[in-house]
Amino acid sequence: MKTCLVLGAGGFIGKNLCKQLSKKYRIVAYDIFRSSDLEGIDNLEMVKGNYIETQDFTEILTGVDIVFHLISTTIPSEDTDNIEREIIENVVPTVRLLNNMVKCGVKDIIFFSSGGTIYGETGNHINQVSDKLNPICSYGVQKKTIESYLEFFGRCHDINYKIVRISNPYGIGQDPTKPQGVIPIFIYKLLNNEPITVYGDGNNERDYIYMDDLIDALLKVSEYNGEQHIFNVGSGKAHTLHDIIDIIIQKSGMNFTNIIYKDIRKCDVSKTLLDIGETESELNWVPQVDIEMGISKVLDYYSIRNI
Ligand SMILES: NC(=O)c1ccc[n+]([C@@H]2O[C@H](COP(=O)([O-])OP(=O)(O)OC[C@H]3O[C@@H](n4cnc5c(N)ncnc54)[C@H](O)[C@@H]3O)[C@@H](O)[C@H]2O)c1
Incomplete structure (x- = not known):
């Protein structure tokens, strides 16, 4: 071994x-x-x-x-x-x-x-x-x-x-109290009736x-x-923060108490989307979990744990 x-x-x-x-x-x-x-x-x-x-x-x-x-x-x-x-x-x-x-x-x-x-x-x-x-x-x-x-x-x-x-990356086991990873952070805030903060207008796109x-x-x-x-x-697909918020609302059947918009941070680019074609062909690998399915899994994980 x-x-x-x-x-x-x-x-x-x-x-x-x-x-x-x-x-x-x-x-x-x-x-x-x-x-x-x-x-x-x-x-x-x-x-x-x-x-x-x-x-x-x-x-x-x-x-x-x-x-x-x-x-x-x-x-x-x-x-x-x-x-x-x-x-x-x-x-x-x-x-x-x-x-x-x-x-x-x-x-x-x-x-x-x-x-x-x-x-x-x-x-x-x-x-x-x-x-x-x-x-x-x-x-x-x-x-x-x-x-x-x-x-x-x-x-x-x-x-x-x-x-x-x-x-x-996002998924099960991500610490929602750390400052990185919007999906667990937003889900944590939703389940705890806390407002979320969006830097910029929410149209920034990321490859989750x-x-x-x-x-x-x-x-x-x-x-x-x-x-x-x-x-x-990456997934080879881009989603805005508004997309993420909408999917979380739709999958949970709940709504955020408030969305606070703040100025965009200097370190945030407007969009990141990775070309994964070469990775897919070289590794014989294709991502299997789309954003709706992934968010549902994370939502279930945190809901069951009652965080
Ligand atoms: N999470 C993301 O969004 C993301 C995205 C792209 C790349 N990455 C990169 O992937 C890697 C892993 O990311 P992650 O999300 O698991 O990070 P993480 O912060 O969850 O894990 C990093 C680990 O390194 C350990 N560590 C930090 N400083 C240390 C030190 N001085 N000595 C020994 N251990 C130390 C921490 O205790 C922690 O367990 C990092 O290099 C990160 O930059 C992360």
């Missing part, structure tokens, strides 16, 4: 990924917190560590065949205070990790990049992997910089890197991908042996 190191295993994507990876891999699940969601998963060993402070990754890389890198200490934000953090907490440790991979002879890494921020403001254009990258937030610059170092380590040190540019479809794509990326290094992973 091969061994994978999952960095950021306790997060929203990480815990969903580990459940599926455990069917094929022995997992070293690295995170700053011990997540109860990881307890009971077969073949999984939790390792607690701080990515920013770890100077030497050689011990946790010993015996590892493939690294899944899901740690980001920041999320998209218009806050310029984050710029130094992006570099110190994300870029520098990742370069350190890559150097340690070279030292330990670990060749394979999958990096979780951002399809929603890395292309920047492209209007109605459908973003392709070959497009120029013009992020408008420093989080996107962080992802772009790490992508460049991965290409460099691929070229100069024979590291077999794969980059997944993920759109807007359901977690099961994302995990399916990630497993296929991990098995992929072709020439492609970068994969757009």
Whole structure:
């Protein structure tokens, strides 16, 4: 059985990924917190560590065949205070990790990049992997910089890197009290009779991908042996915030107490839509869960739990 190191295993994507990876891999699940969601998963060993402070990754890389890198200490934000953090907490440790991979002879890494921020403001254009990258937030610059170092380590040190540019994932187990993920946040507010906040006029469009479809794509990326290094992973469909609000109202039979409109944030592009054609053909993968079905699943999950 091969061994994978999952960095950021306790997060929203990480815990969903580990459940599926455990069917094929022995997992070293690295995170700053011990997540109860990881307890009971077969073949999984939790390792607690701080990515920013770890100077030497050689011990946790010993015996590892493939690294899944899901740690980001920041999320998209218009806050310029984050710029130094992006570099110190994300870029520098990742370069350190890559150097340690070279030292330990670990060749394979999958990096979780951002399809929603890395292309920047492209209007109605459908973003392709070959497009120029013009992020408008420093989080996107962080992802772009790490992508460049991965290409460099691929070229100069024979590291077999794969980059997944993920759109807007949503699904079961997403923490609705965190500031990322409008679908669980809106559902949480609806069920708790709280108003929701919309930045802009609600016509911003995003490409939402359901977690099961994302995990399916990630497993296929991990098995992929072709020439492609970068994969757009989204649904290939765009929906406005108003669409999302309408679907939630329709599926729940409830209404929001109030919708508060605020100025659009500088970090928000008007539209993100990923071209997933190449990903579909290279991975033999097609997303299965449409937005209505996905929202229903999340709604059922939170309604049953009475959050
Ligand atoms: N969720 C999204 O909307 C989205 C979209 C595109 C890309 N991504 C990327 O995918 C990856 C995973 O996203 P997620 O939604 O699961 O994030 P998350 O915040 O839920 O999980 C990240 C995990 O990393 C851990 N972590 C953070 N700082 C750490 C540190 N210093 N040391 C050790 N562990 C640390 C956290 O404890 C957490 O468990 C991230 O790189 C993110 O940028 C996420």
